[in-house]
Amino acid sequence: MEPPVTAAPPSGGPGVLRRNAVALGFLLPAAIILSVMIVYPTIYTIIRSFYGKDAHEGFLPSGQFAGIDNYKSLFSTNILVTAIKNSAIWILVAPALVTSIGLVFAVLTERIRWAVAFKAIVFMPMAISLFATGVIWHLMYIKDPGQGAINAGVGAIESWWSPPGSLSNAAASTSGLTGSPQTGYVLHKSISSGGTALLGLTAIPPTDVPSSAKQAVVPAPKSGAITGVVWRDFKPGGGVPGKVEPQELGLPAVKVSLFDSSGKSVQTASTADDGTFTFDNVSGSGYKVGIAKSTFAAPFQGISWLGSKLITPSIILAYIWVWAGFAMVVIGAGLAAISREVLEAARTDGASEWQVFRRITVPMLAPVLSVVFITMLINVLKVFDIVISIAPGSTQSDAAVIAVQMWRQSFGGVNDFGLGSAIAVFLFILVIPVLLLNVRRFRREV
Amino acid sequence: MATIEAEAAPIIVKDPSERVSAKLVRAFAKTPLHLFLAFIALLWLMPTLGLFLTSLLSPTDFTQFGWWKVISKPHLATWSNYANVWNGTDIPTSLRITAEIAIGGTALPIIVAALAGYAFAWVEFPGRDWLFVFVIALLVVPLQMALIPVFHLYNVAHLYDTILGLILFHTAFGLPFAIFLLRNFFIGIPKDILESARIDGASEIRIFLKLILPLGLPAIASLAIFQFLWTWNDLLVALVMARNTTPITVDIFSQLRQFGSNIDIIAPASFLSMIVPLGVFFAFQRYFVQGLLAGSVK
Numbered sequence: 001m002e003p004p005v006t007a008a009p010p011s012g013g014p015g016v017l018r019r020n021a022v023a024l025g026f027l028l029p030a031a032i033i034l035s036v037m038i039v040y041p042t043i044y045t046i047i048r049s050f051y052g053k054d055a056h057e058g059f060l061p062s063g064q065f066a067g068i069d070n071y072k073s074l075f076s077t078n079i080l081v082t083a084i085k086n087s088a089i090w091i092l093v094a095p096a097l098v099t100s101i102g103l104v105f106a107v108l109t110e111r112i113r114w115a116v117a118f119k120a121i122v123f124m125p126m127a128i129s130l131f132a133t134g135v136i137w138h139l140m141y142i143k144d145p146g147q148g149a150i151n152a153g154v155g156a157i158e159s160w161w162s163p164p165g166s167l168s169n170a171a172a173s174t175s176g177l178t179g180s181p182q183t184g185y186v187l188h189k190s191i192s193s194g195g196t197a198l199l200g201l202t203a204i205p206p207t208d209v210p211s212s213a214k215q216a217v218v219p220a221p222k223s224g225a226i227t228g229v230v231w232r233d234f235k236p237g238g239g240v241p242g243k244v245e246p247q248e249l250g251l252p253a254v255k256v257s258l259f260d261s262s263g264k265s266v267q268t269a270s271t272a273d274d275g276t277f278t279f280d281n282v283s284g285s286g287y288k289v290g291i292a293k294s295t296f297a298a299p300f301q302g303i304s305w306l307g308s309k310l311i312t313p314s315i316i317l318a319y320i321w322v323w324a325g326f327a328m329v330v331i332g333a334g335l336a337a338i339s340r341e342v343l344e345a346a347r348t349d350g351a352s353e354w355q356v357f358r359r360i361t362v363p364m365l366a367p368v369l370s371v372v373f374i375t376m377l378i379n380v381l382k383v384f385d386i387v388i389s390i391a392p393g394s395t396q397s398d399a400a401v402i403a404v405q406m407w408r409q410s411f412g413g414v415n416d417f418g419l420g421s422a423i424a425v426f427l428f429i430l431v432i433p434v435l436l437l438n439v440r441r442f443r444r445e446v
Numbered sequence: 447m448a449t450i451e452a453e454a455a456p457i458i459v460k461d462p463s464e465r466v467s468a469k470l471v472r473a474f475a476k477t478p479l480h481l482f483l484a485f486i487a488l489l490w491l492m493p494t495l496g497l498f499l500t501s502l503l504s505p506t507d508f509t510q511f512g513w514w515k516v517i518s519k520p521h522l523a524t525w526s527n528y529a530n531v532w533n534g535t536d537i538p539t540s541l542r543i544t545a546e547i548a549i550g551g552t553a554l555p556i557i558v559a560a561l562a563g564y565a566f567a568w569v570e571f572p573g574r575d576w577l578f579v580f581v582i583a584l585l586v587v588p589l590q591m592a593l594i595p596v597f598h599l600y601n602v603a604h605l606y607d608t609i610l611g612l613i614l615f616h617t618a619f620g621l622p623f624a625i626f627l628l629r630n631f632f633i634g635i636p637k638d639i640l641e642s643a644r645i646d647g648a649s650e651i652r653i654f655l656k657l658i659l660p661l662g663l664p665a666i667a668s669l670a671i672f673q674f675l676w677t678w679n680d681l682l683v684a685l686v687m688a689r690n691t692t693p694i695t696v697d698i699f700s701q702l703r704q705f706g707s708n709i710d711i712i713a714p715a716s717f718l719s720m721i722v723p724l725g726v727f728f729a730f731q732r733y734f735v736q737g738l739l740a741g742s743v744k
Binding site: 019020022023024026027029030031033034036037038039040041042044045048057105108109112117118120121122123124125126127128129130131132135136137139140146147148149152321326329330333378381382384385388389393403406407410411417420421423424425427428431434435438439442443 | 476479480482483486487490491492493494496497500508509510511512513514557558559561562564565566569570571572574577578579581582583584585586587588589590591592593594595596597598599614615617618619621622625650654675678679680681682685686695698699702703709712713716717719720723724726727728731734735738739
């Protein structure tokens, strides 16, 4: 496989020596850079991890020898243990998710005409820095549903199930109206047919009053019916509570209920633009009028994705957004290499699509899947930028992973190079199995 | 747009007896799949779009509206944030520094790796395989292992806070992958071409320059794109090895402390930082995918 020795340059001289000199010349720049910038530093960091914070940094560290103290603190300091736990979550969750989502996308796009466009879209985040990705997702995760897109989406779905009330902050204007926003408000006084109910509410911010609202009106009593008004019992300067006054607006579209003497709801009505409502065909007495609690249901407040509980899953989600495209493209290439005949034969034999996927596609893709998985495994260990750019200051330490703490302990103000080195070595030890795997794979190929 | 498909399109042999109705049924059966994938594609686009639209909102509008309101109310959009960032901050300078680091950090490792890759592929010398295994081992060494000693080294050598220092660091950690990729590509070059050049008396340097480099261009292109994106997008190395000579990522990072209050700088600056890599990505997608498939593990 190599050029034979007899193919030595014809220029004469001892061919082997000359070739070695040529090799040396070609390799020298790489050898110097790799030795100075990777090999020597690796040795230095390993040794440095056994020295204390104030050791002398020379060609090799000297002075304050610390034994394995740095490693002890690595596994006993709270924030570092948190970082190790977080890294463990990352390792367990992220590579598997990225690989399986990539697999699903690759299989689904296989027979779609616009697969090229789809792949380009999903692949695009790969070009963006993980740091900018962090900024992007920080915006997506803003807690206020008015600003954070994800919470806006969750809120939209939630309001479908349980729509928020139009007057979530309202309170009764007089003690005649009893209850609370959680239970709804009921007018204490019983009303008979032909009577009028005045339901005054306050503590309603002007923005909550619909623009269609008109000056509140006390409706005229009507025989055989109960009428009433729901209004914003407040005007600039105060006004008299419980009395409908000029400049006080009716509250439109409020759901009011009529309860009979046993407390059962017998009718419901909705208020007009001037706040008035009418229950027709009412006879007798002992009725009570109330406003349903749904009117006061608080709107969706937003999930705190970046709070201490959800921060790591949130960041992992953003990470999947970046890397799913990588997995999809690599797995897609593997998929294209699978023989069509095998798949078609299985289909002809009556295998369902799921069986084909489960029994043929996945096993045949196993080598590609493992390459993607291992690549993601190494990548996940070194994850850094996306964590420090998504997590807000308050949850930085909840979100931190090993690589982040390596930087924080060494350069982020603490300046403990001993501990920082120990963290780096720990990281290095974690990738050694992959290192050996790579080497073995290459030795097999040669 | 360059295709992202690395595979040859599978040839599906259509049954000629297939009726139109059968085709229709099949198309309809696929509708949920199309809808699902369209939904996913939208989902994937949304975050980037969100950043872009946010960057168009004035700071006061940002506190009142979600970025999606710009779609229904286009009059909210303004380029003033970009004007402010361009004229009132150091972002243009750091973009220039970023470009210098990325260009240097791409060119240097490729030159050095091409030389080494050629030696590993086509020059026989004792211990060649062992040395190459060593390079493969270096492939996964986390750069965290080098931060502290190189930081000291740079202080002594006056490379701290210099563009050259950052370029050298990116070169070193780009090299193992670059050597690995180029060696594997060079070894696939037909042996006859090299042999006949050697017999004709061409020097190794001449063979390298006139034969290997031109033939290795596809691999070099893939590598260049990878390395360029990697150096352009770096945050960690610059955060440690520089204080004033900083690329755009570090510049924006220093603004992050007051997220929300200076979103009018962070959002446009982040988007500006993405334009070049996105352009490179869309222009050279094919090479990017090839590189991805060639060198699986980094």
